[in-house]
Amino acid sequence: LSSAEESVKSLGETPSLQAPRAEQPQSSERSEGSPPSTPLPLPLTSSSHSSLSIQEMVAMSPELDTYGITKKVKEVLTDNNLGQRLFGESILGLTQGSVSDLLARPKPWHKLSLKGREPFVRMQLWLSDPQNVEKLMDMKRMEKKAYMKRRHSSLSDCQPVDSGLQGVEFSRGGSPLHQQLKKPRVVLAPEEKEALKRAYQEKPYPSPKTIEELASQLNLKTSTVINWFHNYRSRIRRELFLEEVQAAGLVEEGRLVKSAEGNCCDGAESDCPIGKSASQESSLGDDSNTKSTLAYSPAPYKPTTSATQGPGINRSHASPLGLGLFSCLSDSNPSASSTISNSARLPRDSSLRKKKVANLNNIIHRLEKAASKEEPSEWEF
DNA sequence: TAACAGTCAATATT
DNA sequence: AATATTGACTGTTA
Numbered sequence: 001l002s003s004a005e006e007s008v009k010s011l012g013e014t015p016s017l018q019a020p021r022a023e024q025p026q027s028s029e030r031s032e033g034s035p036p037s038t039p040l041p042l043p044l045t046s047s048s049h050s051s052l053s054i055q056e057m058v059a060m061s062p063e064l065d066t067y068g069i070t071k072k073v074k075e076v077l078t079d080n081n082l083g084q085r086l087f088g089e090s091i092l093g094l095t096q097g098s099v100s101d102l103l104a105r106p107k108p109w110h111k112l113s114l115k116g117r118e119p120f121v122r123m124q125l126w127l128s129d130p131q132n133v134e135k136l137m138d139m140k141r142m143e144k145k146a147y148m149k150r151r152h153s154s155l156s157d158c159q160p161v162d163s164g165l166q167g168v169e170f171s172r173g174g175s176p177l178h179q180q181l182k183k184p185r186v187v188l189a190p191e192e193k194e195a196l197k198r199a200y201q202e203k204p205y206p207s208p209k210t211i212e213e214l215a216s217q218l219n220l221k222t223s224t225v226i227n228w229f230h231n232y233r234s235r236i237r238r239e240l241f242l243e244e245v246q247a248a249g250l251v252e253e254g255r256l257v258k259s260a261e262g263n264c265c266d267g268a269e270s271d272c273p274i275g276k277s278a279s280q281e282s283s284l285g286d287d288s289n290t291k292s293t294l295a296y297s298p299a300p301y302k303p304t305t306s307a308t309q310g311p312g313i314n315r316s317h318a319s320p321l322g323l324g325l326f327s328c329l330s331d332s333n334p335s336a337s338s339t340i341s342n343s344a345r346l347p348r349d350s351s352l353r354k355k356k357v358a359n360l361n362n363i364i365h366r367l368e369k370a371a372s373k374e375e376p377s378e379w380e381f
Numbered sequence: 382t383a384a385c386a387g388t389c390a391a392t393a394t395t
Numbered sequence: 396a397a398t399a400t401t402g403a404c405t406g407t408t409a
Contacts, residue, residue, distance in 0.1 A: 083396085083397060083398085084397075084398065085397080085398095094387095094388075094389090095388075095389055095390065096390090096397080096398075096399095097388085097389070097390065097391090097398085097399075097400075097401085098387080098388055098389070098390095099398095100397095100398055100399055100400085101388090101399080101400080101401095102387095104398095104399075107386095112386090113385095113386060113387085113407085115386075115387065115406095115407090116386065116387065119387095184391095185390085185391050185392070185401090185402065185403085186401095186402055186403085187391095187392080187393095187401090187402085188401090188402080205383095205384090223403085224402070224403085226383095227402055227403055227404090228401095228402075229384095230383095230384070230385075230403095231401070231402070231403085233384085233385085234384090234385065234386070234387095235401085
């Protein structure tokens with residue numbers, strides 16, 4: 001990191017960290033809100049080099065504690081009754097959903113790309129000046145005022161309303177016609193997700209053939225299955241990052257937390273990252289332990305019907321996790337895992353353990369792939 | 382070209 | 396109403 005910083009300085013000038021960018025290539029129109037492009041208002045601390053673009057600042061930024069930053073931001077937002085939407089759109093230039101995700105599962109700084117670090121630098125900058133909170137609150141008030149005004153006029157005019165604009169105000173709940181034209185969002189049924197998760201456990205990187213099989217068996221488009229695997233892999237990764245940070249937090253607090261139970265948070269000040277740590281499951285965790293994860297048998301999974309087990313049932317636990325290459329490692333033999341670098345030690349928590357196993361298999365896949373090449377070069381896991 | 386990283390934006394949940 | 400979740404899309408990487 002520091003070398004990167006040095007290189008930037010030594011170059012004296014950042015060549016072209018990508019031109020200003022056309023921005024918003026996504027869908028054509030973006031709700032008003034944020035300025036079409038460029039640096040955003042960027043609440044710089046007037047004092048410091050306020051002439052730098054965020055990209056430059058990101059490039060020179062020292063390592064930031066992403067977890068700590070999001071924690072602080074969440075605190076400030078809730079304390080001042082500020083929502084994610086406003087904060088995201090005016091400060092970060094991101095949508096509400098993205099903000100929610102970012103605040104809930106920040107990736108560690110060293111795992112972020114230049115682009116990915118940007119929101120964190122913006123948040124840090126925002127936090128650095130308490131005045132920013134006031135400014136945001138002002139914005140909120142103005143928004144509310146504008147909203148009230150609009151509502152009023154539309155009430156009194158009851159019909160014409162927004163006709164003022166060149167009718168660009170399409171969409172928004174209106175035209176039942178457009179709703180049909182736009183392809184509906186795919187929503188995977190719980191059974192389908194289960195099947196996919198099982199398939200993932202067995203093989204994080206399914207072959208095209210396997211993907212085709214899954215797709216036809218679950219009656220899904222191939223692209224949907226592919227997307228699901230991409231998304232699941234990266235989200236699983238993020239889960240692990242977060243769990244690691246929280247676990248580390250517990251240790252340094254000298255607090256032992258055997259497992260679930262959100263006891264902590266005793267009087268004392270600062271951080272207690274967990275309110276209900278482990279248990280979470282955060283939707284990625286597969287809670288259907290049980291159900292011998294043994295081999296993904298294609299047949300049983302028919303999205304339609306399938307009156308298999310209902311949710312909640314089978315809380316038993318202790319299912320021999322499915323045949324990952326590491327399924328042989330059991331809790332009963334802790335010494336076995338001692339040969340693995342501490343960060344890879346298998347946790348006893350069933351859910352977390354499965355994720356770790358999946359991750360290890362994931363790593364193995366990459367190692368094998370890398371090994372098959374001549375120049376191993378960088379092995380970073 | 383496959384896999385990723387970041388996001389969006391439609392839905393689901395709270 | 397505010398947040399959380401998540402399939403899909405765009406741009407990047409190797």
